[in-house]
Amino acid sequence: MNFFRYPVFLLALLLPAISFAQTEGEEAPLTDDQKMVKSIYEEVLVHGQCYDNLRYLCKVIGHRLSGSEGAAKAVTWGKEVMEKLGADKVWLQDVMVPHWERGEKENAFIAAPGLKRQEVPICALGGSVGTGKSGLTAQVIEVQSLKDLEKLGRKKIEGKIVFYNRPFDPKFIDAFQAYGSCVDQRSSGAVEAAKYGAIGTVVRSMTHSLDDFPHTGAMRYVDTIPKIPAVAISTNGAELLSRLLRQSPNLNFHFRTTCQTLPDAPSHNVVGEIRGSEFPNEIIVIGGHLDSWDLGEGAHDDGAGIVQSMEVLRIIKALGLKPKRTIRAVLFINEENGMKGALKYEEIAREKGEKHIAGLESDRGGFSPRGFSIDGSPDQITYLQDWQDLLEPYFVHTIHPGYGGVDISPFRSHGIPLVGLVPDSQRYFDYHHCANDVFENVNKRELELGSATMAALVWLISEHGLNQ
Amino acid sequence: MNFFRYPVFLLALLLPAISFAQTEGEEAPLTDDQKMVKSIYEEVLVHGQCYDNLRYLCKVIGHRLSGSEGAAKAVTWGKEVMEKLGADKVWLQDVMVPHWERGEKENAFIAAPGLKRQEVPICALGGSVGTGKSGLTAQVIEVQSLKDLEKLGRKKIEGKIVFYNRPFDPKFIDAFQAYGSCVDQRSSGAVEAAKYGAIGTVVRSMTHSLDDFPHTGAMRYVDTIPKIPAVAISTNGAELLSRLLRQSPNLNFHFRTTCQTLPDAPSHNVVGEIRGSEFPNEIIVIGGHLDSWDLGEGAHDDGAGIVQSMEVLRIIKALGLKPKRTIRAVLFINEENGMKGALKYEEIAREKGEKHIAGLESDRGGFSPRGFSIDGSPDQITYLQDWQDLLEPYFVHTIHPGYGGVDISPFRSHGIPLVGLVPDSQRYFDYHHCANDVFENVNKRELELGSATMAALVWLISEHGLNQ
Secondary structure, eight states: OOOTTSOHHHHGGGSOTTOGGGSTTSSSOOOHHHHHHHHHHHHHHHHOOHHHHHHIIIIIIOOOOTTSHHHHHHHHHHHHHHHHTTOSEEEEEEEEEEEEEOOSOOEEEEEOTTSOOEEOOEEEOBTOOOOOTTOEEEEEEEESSTHHHHHHHHHHHTTSEEEEOOOOOTTOSSHHHHHHTTTHHHHTHHHHHHHTTOSEEEEEOSOSSOSSOOOOOBOOOOTTSOOOOEEEEOHHHHHHHHHHHHHOTTOEEEEEOOOEEEEEEEEEEEEEEEOOSSEEEEEEEEEEESOOOSSTTOIIIIIHHHHHHHHHHHHHHHTTOOOSEEEEEEEESOTTTTOHHHHHHHHHHHHHTOEEEEEEEOOSOSSOEEEEEEESOHHHHHHHHTTHHHHGGGTOOEEEEOOOOTTTGGGGGGTOOEEEEEEOOTTHHHHTTSTTOOGGGSOHHHHHHHHHHHHHHHHHHHHHOSOO | OOOTTSOHHHHGGGSOTTOGGGSTTSSSOOOHHHHHHHHHHHHHHHHOOHHHHHHIIIIIIOOOOTTSHHHHHHHHHHHHHHHHTTOSEEEEEEEEEEEEEOOSOOEEEEEOTTSOOEEOOEEEOBTOOOOOTTOEEEEEEEESSHHHHHHHHHHHHTTSEEEEOOOOOTTOSSHHHHHHTTTHHHHTHHHHHHHTTOSEEEEEOSOSSOSSOOOOOBOOOOTTSOOOOEEEEOHHHHHHHHHHHHHOTTOEEEEEOOOEEEEEEEEEEEEEEEOOSSEEEEEEEEEEESOOOSSTTOIIIIIHHHHHHHHHHHHHHHTTOOOSEEEEEEEESOTTTTOHHHHHHHHHHHHTTOEEEEEEEOOSOSSOEEEEEEESOHHHHHHHHTTHHHHGGGTOOEEEEOOOOTTTGGGGGGTOOEEEEEEOOTTHHHHTTSTTOOGGGSOHHHHHHHHHHHHHHHHHHHHHOSOO
């Protein structure tokens, strides 16, 4: 696009008419809330530090799986950042976390008569046992769902590798719906296949994209069922394997993983707060998770949520605001493979009799914010929806019922609204849990707008409360 | 984010409650319009060809500045694609276009006493004269606006290079507003500086991003004012130059460009249409521009708009629809540096007495669609806004007054609504007019959703007309 040649009256048409914040002086004077929301967005867009913080977290610290050296460094760094931005109080909460290690780089290949050995990109799923040093080789049975196993029966599965190949359904507009409808293959695939005597599982990576990145993620075992090794294969690899299986149903698949689960390790949630000036005992908790998978840099998942949550505190300090209610940012540890940080935070809050009034989580990537999804009562949802008009000038249009987030989910029993920041979802699974989740794939302004959107909602709650 | 561990009732919360299209059976039956919009989105997301078409346009044909070999290939390709997708009629319109060539790769450096020579990334602005083979070396005067020139006066400008360094204002939420408020430096900078005796201009690249890509774009001369060479410098280069100027106000800047304007060249608009079944003489024109700048691949600008416009026709054919009104896709040539294709298309339409009832343009990148901006009468805008509910399940929320697009702008005099597809704007200027505007930076689903959003609106207009 070009439009240098157009007279000013035409250029002016480019300016969206929606935006009171952008066309000062032409419309009614701003309300106090409108002014504050505007200040918040401008503070982030002009002086934001979340992008630089994310660069440090991704490029200097790097990935940070629970129990790893990276996770320990991230805890220290998170505490320092929150102290530096001027939080009234910053502290660590001790929590024991699972400690799983990937071990050596995995490898896999397909072998069939008359076929040149085809290497394919795989990675172990988080929590999986390893194959042992010599790896595992077996025939493959491809299925589209856990239910297919029952139809096939033990005879066709025993001694084989089960290959779960149900792709993301492209018809879902929200990419998280596609994920939600596929992820059982990853999380429960090994347990279910082992019931029928399978000796390993391969799952198609959880993404719309056709590419060469294998995507890891958590899987679980059940004590009474044999623990078999589980890996993810890139989507291109899955397509290849499926095609070759149609040609050579008896082909062999080989994979080798040396991952293992070590004893639980000590770690920490990092907590920082700005005390409320009028109702300090009413706490709004915001956060994301500090741990990440060990591929890539955990930039979108969930470095973005971490730096955005800290940015909310920074904005409030930078603007010299005195929130009426306490705003607390928590960098939760161990969301990816245990949720121990979230459980510990809620346990301590309960023991102390703390009154939390709302939770806000950012864990869907650092993309352009579209709205919020709220897990709460109809009254709570209606109350929060009343603020939608304040956010529309910033292209935030959807305040809807929905899921809040994993790390605030233990507060469901508190009966408070749990709110998830909802960014645009289309690119999230291009990066999620794979080597492509790196700093370079985060756009500075999209990240900043997410911070501002969180800060605006948090400010409104802190000013007006939730005792509707 | 992870949530494999959650019971189904919690997972279900993830599903946005807004989306009737996504939760069939639970809500009221769909209206005919709702069904059709749903079919359109699903057709693109499942069977879309726009992404593959864009890959071909970018990777096989590449950039395609008016008058270039790439532009000629793109014309041939565009015609073939439209024929193959089954348009009722496909034809070319002859049009003469400006023919400017960049010449050899440009170079530039900063030299000051005691300073190691600093090379900086530059590119010639489109339409600029070259410096001649030995380049141009002079002192630099930095300004923030065209108005600064008057304050400085001829004495401080004569014989120097004027360096326009007003950055994008980060406070604008819509990145196009930041562009609109800076681009005069690029388009008019040389003419204005030459009035005061400057011998060349350097303009800070038109982007929020701090990086090493110089961004080209059109500039204009006026016959009565000396034509001086004009280049763009990367934002990092601009920051460096500004810093060094503060240290050494008398530093020298050298740049060399061998660009030149050749005689106008023959080229073509590519036009394809599906004839209306009831009102074939009522034409809805949709399009983007086939030409691009000669850096990068013109992926977002405007390969996206080209493949999306053709995809609209493909969807209609693939779904076996018979639109009541004629839908015509135009691949306009020469948007970037002359607009000759747009002017020619409207001229022919006028001469033939064709009745166009609406124009829809996609020329703001292949990002997630957010809405439409409409240049039309209040009644026309209100009429189109009535369809917003149909599009909200697809996260399309803003149907607002605004600019339509450059290539449909000649139809302003026809009194018809001119509609621009509005995608998320944050990343557009990371890529715009620079070597970074490549296929890899377009997300398949974001591109497809844009196609579907266009097709949905076009279908509604074709069904219901605009004779409100």
